[in-house]
Amino acid sequence: MTKQRIRHALVSALALSVMGAPGAFAQTDAQKALAGREIRFLQPSMPQFAALGKFIPEFQEKYGIKVTVDEIPFDQYRQKSLVEMQQGTGTYDIYAVDVMWLAEYAAAGFLQPLMPYVKNPNLTDEGYDIDDFLPRVISGTGVYNDTLYTIPLGAGPVGTTFRKDVAEAAGIQMPKRFSPEFTTDFMYKAAEKVHKPESGMIGFAQMPGRWFWGVTYLPYLYAFQTPKTKGDEYVDKNWRITINNKQTIDSIDYFVKFKKFMPADSANWGIGEATAVYQSGNAFGLWNYQDFIKGFFEDPNAQKAVAGKNVHLHTPAGPHGVIDPWFGAWSFGLSKDSTKKEAAWVFIQWMTSKKIQERATEFGAGPSRHSTYKSVTLAKFQPWWVDVYEFMLKETNPDERIRVPEWAEISDIMGEEGSRVWIGEINSATAVENMQKRMSAVMRRGGYYVPGRTDLPPQHWRDLSYYDRLPSTWK
Numbered sequence: 001m002t003k004q005r006i007r008h009a010l011v012s013a014l015a016l017s018v019m020g021a022p023g024a025f026a027q028t029d030a031q032k033a034l035a036g037r038e039i040r041f042l043q044p045s046m047p048q049f050a051a052l053g054k055f056i057p058e059f060q061e062k063y064g065i066k067v068t069v070d071e072i073p074f075d076q077y078r079q080k081s082l083v084e085m086q087q088g089t090g091t092y093d094i095y096a097v098d099v100m101w102l103a104e105y106a107a108a109g110f111l112q113p114l115m116p117y118v119k120n121p122n123l124t125d126e127g128y129d130i131d132d133f134l135p136r137v138i139s140g141t142g143v144y145n146d147t148l149y150t151i152p153l154g155a156g157p158v159g160t161t162f163r164k165d166v167a168e169a170a171g172i173q174m175p176k177r178f179s180p181e182f183t184t185d186f187m188y189k190a191a192e193k194v195h196k197p198e199s200g201m202i203g204f205a206q207m208p209g210r211w212f213w214g215v216t217y218l219p220y221l222y223a224f225q226t227p228k229t230k231g232d233e234y235v236d237k238n239w240r241i242t243i244n245n246k247q248t249i250d251s252i253d254y255f256v257k258f259k260k261f262m263p264a265d266s267a268n269w270g271i272g273e274a275t276a277v278y279q280s281g282n283a284f285g286l287w288n289y290q291d292f293i294k295g296f297f298e299d300p301n302a303q304k305a306v307a308g309k310n311v312h313l314h315t316p317a318g319p320h321g322v323i324d325p326w327f328g329a330w331s332f333g334l335s336k337d338s339t340k341k342e343a344a345w346v347f348i349q350w351m352t353s354k355k356i357q358e359r360a361t362e363f364g365a366g367p368s369r370h371s372t373y374k375s376v377t378l379a380k381f382q383p384w385w386v387d388v389y390e391f392m393l394k395e396t397n398p399d400e401r402i403r404v405p406e407w408a409e410i411s412d413i414m415g416e417e418g419s420r421v422w423i424g425e426i427n428s429a430t431a432v433e434n435m436q437k438r439m440s441a442v443m444r445r446g447g448y449y450v451p452g453r454t455d456l457p458p459q460h461w462r463d464l465s466y467y468d469r470l471p472s473t474w475k
Contacts, residue, residue: 018415027063030122030342035064037343042070042084043096044077046152046442048330049293051363052351059350065343074213075270078408082120085110090337093344097150097333099141100214100401100411105333106144107405115475117345124349130471132354132369140398140465141329141368148474151352154366155329156290156388157314157396158219160187161297164311166201166284170194174311177387178323184223184254186314187285195261203261205274205283207340210419212270214411216287217255217418218401220327223318224251231462234402234410234439235270239456241449244436251318252428256421267423288312291329294364294382312384316390325397327459329368361385399461406446413438 142150175182191203207216300307416429461464
């Protein structure tokens with residue numbers, strides 16, 4: 001072999017090692033013994049999961065563990081996952097867990113605590129480094145009652161995406177992300193100015209479907225708070241429901257005001273419908289979630305009409321200067337009923353490792369590690385993530401949707417009553433009165449108002465230092 005070929009072979013081998021090629025890292029005897037197992041994973045249909053899915057063949061080749069993935073629409077996912085968990089058959093070894101459902105799943109005993117697996121050197125690759133995860137990301141995604149139940153595959157804020165070129169043509173200077181100039185008033189006036197449905201451009205593609213109010217409306221519930229009411233959006237310090245107030249009424253009225261930009265059949269629009277209109281080039285702006293940006297708006301092969309023409313901002317500050325502290329994430333949870341927990345954990349730890357997470361950002365997966373945020377790969381392929389790093393470290397609130405098992409019911413109530421306002425059946429004042437009564441009943445059934453009860457859960461959103469612990473210190 002010539003010196004040139006030898007040099008080429010050495011460089012190629014090094015490149016494969018750096019990229020995490022199959023077989024590039026030594027396996028423990030315990031990992032080798034798992035070859036031949038088959039694990040099943042239930043996930044929603046979302047861009048970040050599609051990005052990670054590209055690495056499953058590589059995992060299978062490396063470990064000899066077969067992975068079968070079942071994917072279903074987001075709006076069907078919670079019901080499907082709960083049915084499977086409640087039946088206790090162990091059909092699925094791994095579940096995707098949305099941060100807003102963690103308390104519900106963990107309190108019911110459906111998930112296996114993960115820290116014993118994290119700290120098991122026979123199953124976890126050397127260099128996994130649990131402390132490389134952002135503290136609020138891993139605790140906010142996977143910790144319930146001081147116990148780690150899930151590992152994040154990405155996490156970020158929600159925000160808004162706008163056509164920068166349309167704004168410039170209309171003489172609108174879009175503010176920078178987190179700028180105090182980006183307010184609810186600015187957003188509405190900008191949408192109103194460019195709204196020209198006769199030319200195929202609507203001002204803003206809102207998502208008023210009843211299943212989405214607990215996601216797409218909440219940024220405005222928070223934005224319309226005052227500095228004094230922050231923390232009391234849903235309950236007071238004694239867990240009494242506080243939703244019936246002027247801030248909530250104003251936030252609903254603001255959300256519903258965008259109906260003037262929407263077509264007549266938009267009452268059931270969710271993420272899919274609004275995104276499709278924006279992708280076609282027929283909407284100026286819409287809600288986004290950070291993990292969706294690459295897959296929904298910036299893929300030049302799939303979104304030819306809008307890719308490269310967007311500006312991605314946070315949700316706007318409300319009339320009192322409050323910005324929504326949104327925290328959103330999906331994570332990997334290990335089923336308590338799985339009979340293949342060790343093989344399932346090997347998959348989870350590999351897919352959330354430093355090398356795979358960084359590589360996956362090229363295809364649209366989001367970061368949850370310090371090292372990924374600081375990587376050249378993320379800066380090259382998803383530069384809009386770089387400026388949310390400090391926000392995710394210091395500003396985001398993992399309890400933005402209060403971490404109680406009753407959250408799903410609370411969210412559903414908001415969706416049901418809010419959608420009635422959208423269609424004109426009731427006004428916002430009536431809606432919040434109904435929310436107050438119905439949510440109070442939910443909390444009463446949950447035992448929060450039992451006289452003399454002294455073991456009510458702590459309200460960690462009032463002291464976010466709880467979420468800032470070093471990740472390795474959780475149980």
